[in-house]
Amino acid sequence: MKVLITFFSYTGNTRKVAESLASVLNEKVDVDLEEIQPTRHQPYLYWLILSFIPKLRTPIKPPKANPSQYDLVCLGLPKWTVSCPPINQYLKEVNLRGKTLGLFITYGGFDERRYLKQMIKLLNKKGARVKATLLLKRRWIKEGKAAEHIRRYCNALLES
Ligand SMILES: Cc1cc2nc3c(=O)[nH]c(=O)nc-3n(C[C@H](O)[C@H](O)[C@H](O)COP(=O)(O)O)c2cc1C
Incomplete structure (x- = not known):
């Protein structure tokens, strides 16, 4: 099984x-x-x-990996107010139709569930199926409290 983890991160x-x-x-x-x-x-x-501008896109460096060559694709992004322009651009450039996806989102502390639902809806519209999701608060990552959440998410991703 081949997995692609594709992510955007501004502050790490x-x-x-x-x-x-x-x-x-x-x-x-x-x-x-x-x-x-x-x-x-x-x-x-x-x-x-x-x-704050819904669906806005911004130029990104050409993606190197082709999601169609993977059994599973995990998409990671930060929660940005209304939407994340580099992610919007990525989703425009790659074809995720028919793909099984994992989604993980890191956030500061508010409105993350609405954002997660919005992302799932967007990915479904692009023909992808979201198998497992993970929301991780910035503070948990910084304090080293994310490991157990990540392990559970991996198990959910790999279960048949
Ligand atoms: C432009 C911008 C908008 C953000 N908007 C939100 C927000 O609406 N809600 C929230 O909980 N965190 C928000 N954050 C905080 C990030 O989601 C959080 O710090 C995240 O972990 C950043 O991920 P990164 O370090 O991979 O870039 C925002 C951060 C940035 C830079």
Whole structure:
């Protein structure tokens, strides 16, 4: 089984989760990691303003991995007010039709459930099926309290 973990991270929390996820999954399956990267680095205020515009996209570096070559794709992103432009662009560029997905979202502390539901709806519209989800609060990641959540999420991803 081949798994692609593809993620965007601005301040490093989602990257940390993606890397932990990769090391847990690696015990059982082949894992590739792909980081979604905007073509230009922008300051917090710039992203904050853009994040309020629904469905807005922003240029990203060309993705290297093709999701169609994987049995499972795990998409990771931070919760950004209304939407996350680099993720919107990624979802425009890759084809996830027919794919089974895992979704993981890191957040500061509010409105994460609505955002998760919105992402699931968007991914379903693109023809993907979301098998397992993980919401991780920034504080849990920083305090090293995410490991058990990640392990449970991995089990849910791999169960048949
Ligand atoms: C532009 C921007 C908007 C954000 N909006 C929210 C929000 O609406 N709700 C929330 O709980 N956290 C919000 N956050 C906090 C991030 O979701 C949180 O810090 C996350 O773990 C960041 O992930 P990263 O380090 O991988 O970029 C926002 C952060 C940024 C930069």
